[in-house]
Amino acid sequence: MLSEEYFKNPQDVPEILRKIEHCADQTGPIRLMEVCGTHTMAIARSGIKSLLPPSVELLSGPGCPVCVTPANVIDMILELSRDPRILIACYGDLLRVPGSSAPRSLITEKASGANVAAVYSPVDAIRLAEAHPELEVVFLGVGFETTAPGTAACILEAAALDLKNFSVLCLLKQTEPALRALIEAPDFLVNGFLCPGHVAAITGSDRFSFLPEDYELPGVVSGFEPADLLVAILKLASMIAEKRPSLVNEYTRLVRPEGNPAALALMDRVFCPADCEWRGLGRINGSGYEIRPEYAPWDAVPKFGLHVPTPREIPGCRCAQVIRGVLSPEQCPLFGTVCTPGSPTGPCMVSGEGACAAAFAYGS
Amino acid sequence: MTNDRITLDYGSGGQKTAELIDSLLLPAFDNPALSPLGDGAVVEGQPKLVFSTDSFVVSPWKFPGGDIGKLSVCGTVNDLCMAGGVPKYLSLSFIIEEGFLFSDLRRIISSIAEEAETAGITVVTGDTKVVEAGHGDGIYINTSGIGFHMTDLPGRTAIRPGDHILLSGSAGCHGAAVMAARTGMLNENSPLISDCMPLHRLSAASLGIGGIRIMRDPTRGGVATTLCEFADGMPFSIELNSSDIPIDPPVETVCGLLGLDPLYCACEGRMLIVCAPEKSEPILDALHKIPGGENASRIGTVTDEMPGKVLLRTSIGGRRILSRLSGIQLPRIC
Numbered sequence: 245m246l247s248e249e250y251f252k253n254p255q256d257v258p259e260i261l262r263k264i265e266h267c268a269d270q271t272g273p274i275r276l277m278e279v280c281g282t283h284t285m286a287i288a289r290s291g292i293k294s295l296l297p298p299s300v301e302l303l304s305g306p307g308c309p310v311c312v313t314p315a316n317v318i319d320m321i322l323e324l325s326r327d328p329r330i331l332i333a334c335y336g337d338l339l340r341v342p343g344s345s346a347p348r349s350l351i352t353e354k355a356s357g358a359n360v361a362a363v364y365s366p367v368d369a370i371r372l373a374e375a376h377p378e379l380e381v382v383f384l385g386v387g388f389e390t391t392a393p394g395t396a397a398c399i400l401e402a403a404a405l406d407l408k409n410f411s412v413l414c415l416l417k418q419t420e421p422a423l424r425a426l427i428e429a430p431d432f433l434v435n436g437f438l439c440p441g442h443v444a445a446i447t448g449s450d451r452f453s454f455l456p457e458d459y460e461l462p463g464v465v466s467g468f469e470p471a472d473l474l475v476a477i478l479k480l481a482s483m484i485a486e487k488r489p490s491l492v493n494e495y496t497r498l499v500r501p502e503g504n505p506a507a508l509a510l511m512d513r514v515f516c517p518a519d520c521e522w523r524g525l526g527r528i529n530g531s532g533y534e535i536r537p538e539y540a541p542w543d544a545v546p547k548f549g550l551h552v553p554t555p556r557e558i559p560g561c562r563c564a565q566v567i568r569g570v571l572s573p574e575q576c577p578l579f580g581t582v583c584t585p586g587s588p589t590g591p592c593m594v595s596g597e598g599a600c601a602a603a604f605a606y607g608s
Numbered sequence: 609m610t611n612d613r614i615t616l617d618y619g620s621g622g623q624k625t626a627e628l629i630d631s632l633l634l635p636a637f638d639n640p641a642l643s644p645l646g647d648g649a650v651v652e653g654q655p656k657l658v659f660s661t662d663s664f665v666v667s668p669w670k671f672p673g674g675d676i677g678k679l680s681v682c683g684t685v686n687d688l689c690m691a692g693g694v695p696k697y698l699s700l701s702f703i704i705e706e707g708f709l710f711s712d713l714r715r716i717i718s719s720i721a722e723e724a725e726t727a728g729i730t731v732v733t734g735d736t737k738v739v740e741a742g743h744g745d746g747i748y749i750n751t752s753g754i755g756f757h758m759t760d761l762p763g764r765t766a767i768r769p770g771d772h773i774l775l776s777g778s779a780g781c782h783g784a785a786v787m788a789a790r791t792g793m794l795n796e797n798s799p800l801i802s803d804c805m806p807l808h809r810l811s812a813a814s815l816g817i818g819g820i821r822i823m824r825d826p827t828r829g830g831v832a833t834t835l836c837e838f839a840d841g842m843p844f845s846i847e848l849n850s851s852d853i854p855i856d857p858p859v860e861t862v863c864g865l866l867g868l869d870p871l872y873c874a875c876e877g878r879m880l881i882v883c884a885p886e887k888s889e890p891i892l893d894a895l896h897k898i899p900g901g902e903n904a905s906r907i908g909t910v911t912d913e914m915p916g917k918v919l920l921r922t923s924i925g926g927r928r929i930l931s932r933l934s935g936i937q938l939p940r941i942c
Contacts, residue, residue: 253851257924289869291926336867355613364791364866470924585934586623606928 251469260474261295267481268299275301275433276480277569279423280440281308281597282468288606290470292477300481303569304599306422306525307440309387310337311567311591311598313415314523316555318343318591321384321413322353324548331359331376333369334384340594344556347587349594366398366412373402373410382544385412390442392416392533393507396514399535399542413544414535417520419443420451421531425522427459431570436462436480438473441495448503449493462489465499514539521552523591524564563590566599573603580604621828621874622933626837644763647824648691648755656757658693660684664749669716671789673781673801674876676749677719682806682876684753685727686825689811690879693755695727700734700751705744716747727806729753759815764838764882766821772888773846773908774881776810776901777803778854779831783873784862793862800858803900805877810901813894814879819887825879829933831907832871834880835918836932846918848908848930871920872933882910 254260268274278284284304287293293302306312322343325332332350339351339362354360359379363369366383373381385395395412402410419440426432439452444465455463462483466476476494483489493499511533520532535543544550561583562576573579573592583589585601592598617624634643641649641659648660662683669676681698688695700720704713724731781803788794807825814820826834831853839846855870863870877900883891888906895901913919918930 253923288928289922290924291920291922291928292924294927295925351615351617352613355615470922470926474924584623586617586627605931605934 251467251471254471254474257295257474260478264300264474264478264481265297267478267485268297270485271481273299273301274435274481274484275303275569276436276438276477277303277305277434278438279305279307279419280438280442281311282442283307283438283440283466283473284599284602285597286468286470287473288602290473291606292470292473296477300477302477303434303572304566304602305426305437305569306522306567308592308597308599309391309417310341310594311563312417312422312522312524313341313386313591314521314555315342315344315558316553317415317521318349319553319556320550322348322350324382324413324550325350325353325358325360328357328359329380331361331372331379331381332384333361333363333372333381335364335386336362337594337597338384338386340588341591342558342588342594344558366395367401370398370401370405370407370410373407377409379409381410382548383410383412385414385416388417388419388440388443389446389511390440392515393446393504393510396510399514399539400510402542403539408541411542411544411547412535413550414515414533416515416533417522418517418531418533419447420454421528422522422525424454425525425528425531426568427461429568431568434461434569435484436464436489438476438480439463439465439491441465441467441472441499444493444495444499444503446504446507448501449491449499450501451503453491456489456491460489463491465491465493465495467495467497521555524567558589561590563592563600566592573600576600617934620933622833624934625828626932646691646763647687648693648753650691650757658688658691658755658757659752660687660691661750661752662687664751665745666786667745668786668789669712669746671786671802672794672798673785674804675716675719676747677716678723679804679876680749680751681720681723681727681729682804683827684751685729685806685808686876686879688753688755689807690823690825691755691757692759692761692815692823693757694812695729695753695755695806695808697732697754698724698729698751699753700731701749702734702736703744703748703750704736704738705746706738706741708746713747723806727808761823762821764822764842767838767842767844767882767910769844769910769912770885771821771882771910772885772906773835773848773910774883774888774891774895774904775831775853775907776807776879776881776895776904777875777877778856778859778903779826779875779878780859780863780870780873781856782876783830784859784868784870787866787868787873788862791866793865798858800856800862803875803877805900807877807879809898810879810895813898814881814891817887817890817894819884819891821882821884823879823881825875827874827876830870830872830874831880832869832918832930833933836930838882839916839918841916843915844910844912845914845916846908847911847913847921848918849921850923852905853907854903854905871930
């Protein structure tokens with residue numbers, strides 16, 4: 245097995261690139277999509293796009309959990325944060341996400357006196373609730389299958405501690421239904437998927453077999469080092485050239501076909517599938533997670549009687565098309581002028597994982 | 609609509625801080641000593657003087673490799689050094705929160721005394737204020753420093769294609785150590801320690817060799833933001849080679865875990881030098897002989913390929929543009 249060092253500094257990059265180019269010569273233009281925000285960042289940081297032949301295009305799909313959270317849900321969170329009895333605990337990249345009236349975001353609400361804390365883990369939110377019995381701590385459970393087990397474990401811990409001033413606003417999403425919706429959309433123009441290594445570590449690589457089986461599309465579960473990405477791109481290009489789509493697990497260092505059964509069991513214990521709204525994709529059946537009724541005391545929705553306001557998208561913002569890979573960040577009229585990482589209009593510019601933030605920070 | 613209140617981003621040392629300076633501070637106070645926006649101002653005197661000030665609000669106040677006391681001396685000393693000065697006199701002002709432990713204050717004061725002696729600077733004036741509990745985060749310190757101006761540095765307008773970019777040690781140690789300490793990831797045996805140290809010996813040795821266009825200690829915003837400030841709006845570009853930038857393995861690991869980029873993490877004991885190409889070897893030789901300069905390296909070259917930009921050649925030979933830090937570095941989700 246190749247060492248971790250190989251993946252950071254592969255010696256055979258020119259050879260891999262030659263092979264990718266050879267495949268692309270046979271097929272014509274290839275459009276590949278990554279559906280993981282950490283892949284978007286890793287691609288940008290490694291400068292891979294500057295090395296690939298122009299006929300191989302990498303697109304960022306709905307893989308950034310912050311980016312796919314609709315503006316109306318952010319509006320609801322901002323409204324909640326204005327209650328002085330509530331402390332919002334969330335991952336750092338949610339702080340700057342504007343609702344439908346930019347630049348209002350959690351970071352501006354915090355400057356106006358709201359109780360907002362960035363945490364690295366939901367467990368930190370539990371500690372905050374213990375330290376502040378006078379406040380209601382609401383953890384924003386955002387993410388895909390990667391962050392879902394930690395969120396589930398945290399709800400179980402709160403239940404075990406009988407912690408009454410802690411709850412979770414569950415905004416968790418599932419990867420597969422979103423990919424299916426994307427593929428079935430009329431403007432879908434992608435030839436293969438870089439499948440998310442972190443998600444697959446939980447769900448198992450087998451979860452992505454539907455790509456070749458149901459849609460005749462190749463998929464490669466990839467890690468995050470430059471060589472992981474290059475090897476995955478080569479495997480996708482050669483499957484496209486040979487017209488033999490299948491699902492390949494390149495990230496065998498971490499991902500098993502069956503995934504992590506303990507994590508999956510935790511998720512199943514605490515959550516059940518629910519319909520869910522995605523920015524750019526709309527409402528997708530069974531694409532989210534909902535906290536099971538037995539854990540309702542730790543579910544912020546019934547606890548605070550929350551209702552998601554009617555969707556109101558941001559004027560001029562093309563995040564919805566960027567998330568589906570229909571437009572590249574630079575094709576949005578707001579990119580780099582009105583919308584920058586310092587004052588983002590749309591969510592793709594906010595999170596470090598967002599396609600627009602990556603394109604802005606690392607050039608393209 | 610713009611923000612109507614100060615957010616944390618305005619203190620990041622990145623784009624928002626620059627906006628604050630350009631839109632609010634420079635229009636009110638613009639003058640020849642201030643407008644170069646160097647680390648310290650060069651003002652009239654016999655000899656000319658260098659003057660600088662800095663406030664320290666680091667949380668937690670102690671971190672591996674230092675504490676707010678050591679930092680408050682190094683921060684101002686280093687700013688004086690980067691402006692071509694020899695540090696001489698320091699003012700010391702405390703804002704202490706009611707309830708702060710005397711034992712902790714003693715430790716901070718002893719750090720200040722020790723570091724001031726090392727750097728050859730004397731504390732000559734000071735002030736203490738105590739605010740009510742809940743109105744401060746334990747302790748804040750402001751220091752201002754005066755140094756004798758020894759060398760005129762021409763500044764970024766003198767940078768030319770072909771010049772070399774030097775870094776006096778590994779990147780991002782201080783920022784990574786503080787972020788890791790903040791998240792409770794570190795204990796006393798952790799290999800990750802802040803690079804916080806006074807730069808007076810390293811800067812004096814470099815200035816003695818000459819050929820230096822500009823020096824800067826890459827604090828908030830890190831190496832990337834400082835280099836962007838050098839190149840912004842200028843007719844040259846800066847090209848870095850990632851494999852030449854020293855980054856300690858613990859820094860790389862912590863940044864990987866926390867979703868940070870070491871090139872944007874603060875250094876508190878490193879300096880970036882842009883110098884004439886023929887001077888880079890002699891400067892590096894001199895730095896290598898001084899404690900804290902052993903890992904000094906040439907990390908890049910000034911080119912004319914993409915004026916105004918900073919470019920990074922990645923480990924696999926790809927190329928990307930480095931931009932300024934836009935706001936506070938935030939931990940990412942996955």
